[in-house]
Amino acid sequence: MTNTNESTLANNLNRLQLERLGKLNKLKENGVNPYPYTFSRTHMANELQEKYSQLPAHTETKDEVRVCGRIINERNTWMFIDLIDDSGKIQLFCHKESLTSLLIEQLKLLDKGDFIGVTGTIRRTKAGELSIRVSDYTVLCKSLQPLPDGFDAFKDVEDRYRYRHLDLIIHPNVKQNFKSRSKIIAEIRQYLDSHNFLEIETPVLLVSAGGADARPFQTHHNALDIDLNLRIATELYLKRLIIGGFERVYEIGRVFRNEGISTRHNPEFTMLELYAAYGDYNELMDFTENMLEYVILNTVGKFQFEYIDQMLNFTRPFLRISMIDSIQKYCNYDFTSITNFDEAVEIARKLNVPLSKKEDSVGRIINLIFEELVSPELIQPTFITDYPVEVSPLTKIHRFNSRLTERFELYAYGREIANGYSELTDPIDQKNRLLDQAKLKSAGDEEAMPYDKDFIYAIECGMPPTMGLGIGIDRLVMLLTNSASIRDVIAFPTLKPLSD
């Protein structure tokens, strides 16, 4: 439903609701509390399905069980009820010979969507459906809103995100994405914890939001009367922890970027950043492969799996190729010795890559050509290495080439999955690069990083060689759950509010 008037799912008191209110009142008149406090069950639905999987059709047992959940369907005037809980579905069999006439009569006051708890014995029907012959039931919640129903119910994508509770009820497979997400994050933590990483939470509210190229959200602290930004990355604070002497730290946290919304972008999303002292980006690529291997093995269960229209293979090692070599490979232009800006502009023109004011250096042109023409080709997991220094203000200069940095990004299905560096630890170099960023910012580039003098002070106090990795958790979960949209892996994605 996309209309914005009064007749919305959420607030329209319609005749269907009036029916339910009438039933609620009748229940109360019968002395039933429609909103009781507890119910103790003996089994989840799927436990019963598994336990009695060998029970033949048309068999009664005397095994008494208690289950509870939401009514999603009813057949033959409440003789058969489909009940769902978090684990799955079980059919209830309400035969008039097994229930008091009062309880039989009261079935008419139930609706699809209500919660009930039942007691009964296990049987399998003639038709082969495992069921519970109900001897007693109790209302656990009277629902006052009709659920969308029918074979094709609730297809509108926006409604599914806006009313996620309904999406989860109606499309039980949607729950699987969030279970997978939880498992993926748990496995990442397990891997990092077992490799002696310490999880530390860094601030969300910052005077200076740096660590990435992005516009921050702005807010205000009343008591201090200062403007604050929501963080766009956790990098600069995790590095302070390395400086402080923690040698392996990470954070899995929400970051906020004030940018557009798409199937791959949500304004708030979850990032993993980790930093480990005494390693460089080569070691970090090995580490990233190992960690992903562990996480994929314990979640997807296999290294080769389908994503949308492609079969991806995450078997180690992933392809490693430098950005310049990748352009040579896919575009047939060799930037190895090109240092002249006009020459780079000419190549971009020949390649039909339109440049903006932002592409004011050879390095930025190389980066844009890569993003436009090469990255979409990187379907199988590929490390792109050695980024131009102009687009990597927090990365150490490449040990063999001063125009490049020791940075990699991991691509799969043409999308960036991870971003890692040999972290820049030279305070003088870092200071100059942030000053360059500040110049860009004051020249109007709202995504350029601010000069953070506290961070420079920290790094001047001495930072060991360090490798640092960032992984967009949402995009990783998309890949591992075969989800086309980031909104399929964020329970409550950002939406425009409905107008009243």
Add this chain to the structure above:
RNA sequence: GGGUCAUUAGCUCAACGGUAGAGCAGCUGCCUCUUAAGCAGUUGGUUGAAGGUUCGAAUCCUUCAUGACCCA
């Protein structure tokens, strides 16, 4: 930002200038049966909003709102 499409009953959709309809859901019955149960009957509408054209608009035009997809 640009293009295309969409918005009609609780849900899924018809009707495309001439009486707003169907299936499902709901309700009333039948049927101790079922697997999207079935059968009979029945309720339910400010056609996303505002203007305009017309004897007549869900339908054509304009603007707006919201969304989906594609492109930057």
